[in-house]
Amino acid sequence: MTFSNLIGRGAFALAAAATMAIAPMGAEAKDWRGWNIHVEDYPVSHGMEAFMAEVEEKTGGEIKGKVFHAGVLGSQPDAIEQLRLGALDFAVFSLGPMGQAVPATNVVSLPFIFKSIPQMYELMDGAGGAALGEALEEKGIVALGYYDAGARSFYNSIQPINTPADVEGMKIRVMNNDLFVDMVNNLGGNGTPMAFAEVYQSIKNNTVDGAENNPPSYESTSHFEVAQFYSLTQHLIIPECLCMSKKAFDALTPEQQEIVKTAGKNSTDLQRKLWGEREAASMEIIKAGGVQVNEIADKSAFQAAMGPVYDGYLAANSDMTDLVNLFRNAD
Incomplete structure (x- = not known):
């Protein structure tokens, strides 16, 4: 066998190995992981499960994922950093402890900053939520909706x-x-x-x-x-944020991004309804x-x-x- 044939075979083997190594990574990029501090039977948890189910259904299974409940993937400060780095794909965070990573979110921890729960909904679905969303995005986090924490x-x-x-x-x-x-x-x-x-x-x-x-x-x-x-x-x-890693969001097609945003809104509506029932x-x-x-x-x-x-x-x-x-x- 000539030296050139050896080189050719070696190059082919390296290319094949590289393809095998890269393929699972591509699949894994669409296999999302979600962080949640709450137990499985909780309004936040049901909202997150509904979000992931809708994304999977509407993308025809191109995006699948699992919600890890009860903080099994670490504390909130650790999870925030993982989300920013793209090691986690989505999560629900209380905006109370979020201030260390995103100082603007401390505003909603000021006493009586909201006059009522309905007013909180209106503000967080409008100008207030948009302003905090910009601050979150600067830190690598996309806000998809604001859950009710009572x-x-x-x-x-x-x-x-x-x-x-x-x-x-x-x-x-x-x-x-x-x-x-x-x-x-x-x-x-x-x-x-x-x-x-x-x-x-x-x-x-x-x-x-x-x-x-x-x-x-x-x-x-x-x-x-x-x-x-x-x-x-x-x-x-103090609302909770259904958040997504900006790295993961930016990797989606425009069509997938719209599916994710719609699923986030639907999830938020469901969670708020379930929260009201649980509170009563x-x-x-x-x-x-x-x-x-x-x-x-x-x-x-x-x-x-x-x-x-x-x-x-x-x-x-x-x-x-x-x-x-x-x-x-x-x-």
């Missing part, structure tokens, strides 16, 4: 909260964010960051007097057993469990107490002034 309200083991004066002296567990600590402190309480898993026992043994969360979380964790006063302050309404069911459970639930018709005193929180935030983040005003001044 409104967070105070619960405690002492008394109903009807005015800021009722919070005075209370030690209230909050998420680890200075905004939330300042929120409680400006109501006269003591904002106490603490791991969520520690809350039940901490209320039971009087390490803290209460906490704050949405009805499904309050109910499903059995916190209502040890803190039987639930006051609907609805001080925080949770409220029935806690009331049957003896919880004293009180509405707060006029929240203006609570809102007025947040002035220093906004002032401090804007002093440290003056570049966010226009964005804060976009949300804060909306009807």
Whole structure:
């Protein structure tokens, strides 16, 4: 066999090997992985499954994927970075902890930035969501829709909260964010960051007097057993984002991108419906469990107490002034 024949055979073998190596990668690029912190039977989880099912159906199986629930693929900060790098294809993230990666999203963590859940829908489906979408895209994330995570309200083991004066002296567990600590402190309480898993026992043994969360979380964790006063302050309404890796999105054809965007909207509509149903069911459970639930018709005193929180935030983040005003001044 001549030297040239050996070279020819070698080149052919290398080309064949390269083809074999590349082919699975091409297939894998259409085999999506989705990250989700919630358990499988949860409104967010059902919304994500519906999203992936619609994408697979409408693309004729060209794009398939799996949603990995319960945070099995890592923590939210890790998952955000994986999504930006393209190691994950899609996910649902709370915009609360998103601020470290995308500072503009901290705006929705400001107390009373939304006046109600319907107003949140309107803003996030319109100018507010578009503005945050631009900030997310700059960091390699495409927002496909904004899910409902309910409104967070105070619960405690002492008394109903009807005015800021009722919070005075209370030690209230909050998420680890200075905004939330300042929120409680400006109501006269003591904002106490603490791991969520520690809350039940901490209320039971009087390490803290209460906490704050949405009805499904309050109910499903059995916190209502040890803190039987639930006051609907609805001080925080923090949406969750159905997000996609920009790298994965940009690799799609225009037709596939439209399918994905439509599936994202349909998924968002479904999740919001399921969330409303789950929230209503949770409220029935806690009331049957003896919880004293009180509405707060006029929240203006609570809102007025947040002035220093906004002032401090804007002093440290003056570049966010226009964005804060976009949300804060909306009807």
